[in-house]
Amino acid sequence: MKPLKVLQLLPALDSGGVERGTLEIARALVAAGHESVVLSKGGRLVEQLQREGSRHIQRDLGRKSPATFLQYRALRTLFEQERFDVIHARSRLPAWVAWLAWRGMPAHARPHFVTTVHGMHSVSRYSAIMCAGERVIAVSDTVRDFIRTHYPPSRWPHLADERITVIPRGIDPAEFPRDYQPSDEWMARFHTEFPQITGRKVLTLPGRLTRLKGHHDFITLVRTLLSDGLDVVGLIVGGEDPKRPGYAKEIRERVQADGLGERIVFTGHRSDVREIYAISDCVLSLSSTPESFGRTVLEPLAMGRPVVGYAHGGVAEILGELFPHGAVAKGDVAAASRSVRSILAGHAEAVRVNHRFLLGEMQSETLSLYSFFFQNH
The missing domain is CATH 3.40.50.2000 (Glycogen Phosphorylase B;)
Structure with a gap:
């Protein structure tokens, strides 16, 4: 041809x-x-x-x-x-x-x-x-x-x-390889920048600071797990939306009001999300509106990292294919908390290998x- x-x-x-x-x-x-x-x-x-x-x-x-x-x-x-x-x-x-x-x-x-x-x-x-x-x-x-x-x-x-x-x-499996391990140099740098994560279970919510991404639900989830006695820290990975600075201020004030200043970390925009996924014990997807696809769910799953997410839109398709254990109903923070708890306790099945996306x-x-x-x- x-x-x-x-x-x-x-x-x-x-x-x-x-x-x-x-x-x-x-x-x-x-x-x-x-x-x-x-x-x-x-x-x-x-x-x-x-x-x-x-x-x-x-x-x-x-x-x-x-x-x-x-x-x-x-x-x-x-x-x-x-x-x-x-x-x-x-x-x-x-x-x-x-x-x-x-x-x-x-x-x-x-x-x-x-x-x-x-x-x-x-x-x-x-x-x-x-x-x-x-x-x-x-x-x-x-x-x-x-x-x-x-x-x-x-x-x-x-x-x-x-x-x-x-x-x-x-995604390219070479870009997000299964069981990827960050370098010692990166680990040392990241722990120096964010010492709050040292020795704790890391939960990550990737995505820009917009209301649709579910940051309030994430804060509630972290607070719930802490009240259950789990030693967790939450990473909010994403830059602020320049058109909506009020929302970023609202989220930061909520974190302080809930007494979670040491337990929820704002990393800002990062170019090293692969490394952050690799050190995460669980990644969250809590969008209030359905995603057309859901790349920030697929990337950590491809690396073998568990994801808990609201099962609607493209996220439901990806979780259904690779990690059904992580699928919970939209808005059900209690169910999301239970899923995260079982993952941290080692009770979830392994993430399937990505052959489709x-x-x-x-x-x-x-x-x-x-x-x-x-x-x-």
Whole structure:
């Protein structure tokens, strides 16, 4: 089969799951001998993208303004000049502009149009563009079910089931290896920075300081275990949301009010989460809204570290596959506390080896989907 020329579109290349997935597919395209192009307004990941063999086109299609839609003419010209084989839209506003450009091309000259539904957006005509691809990728069974429920074929005739393909996000086992042990130097540094953890069982809640992540439930859980006589310390690993500084202040004040200043530690944003997972006796996932996937659940589980989480959305899928013992009902802090207690007592079964949520599988399935359009050519 001929090498393909694939364009991925997204608002920016700064950080986040969509950006990470874009780079992972770009890398796979280059490795397979295809031509990889990414269009965004730019960002700190552009340098890495280009270093790994892809080309970047700078256009701002993410600015929420009526003027952004008017870029469809220039985008159509770009499509005609570049003659892409596949256009892959990963975000709503870029998808709209790309679709307007694509729709106006002669059918025989159009590239194939693919979309990925990364999250469970508000249900609206605006969001429906993410279901407009000739093939629609859902990042989990949860997202597929969300599409089926809110964009049924009775109202969206083009969205028959065969157009939706579930391709779960995946991780590289080399990045999060099973039974990983941090270096002695890292251990010494971390214990110096956070001496409160020394000699205690470590519970970790990863994720930015936003209300959805369940920090109040985490504080309650730590307090419950301490009152049961367990010698635990809780790590809250994540940076503050600059748009909501009041919430971070609220959480810190709650910790002090509950007398947990020595037992709950705020690490801030960290680039060494792998090492933190490795020293954690249990990782928590207490999000109040369902995650479309749940990478911060998968990463520690892949390393063999137990996770206790609210079993909804993508988190339920991952726990069901790798560590059913850790699944508890949403909002049931008492059940989460019992699960953590049994894990710390050594009564839980081992975490299963991750064979399903693998980066290599995600990459090969996505490239196979691109190639599907050309199999009969």
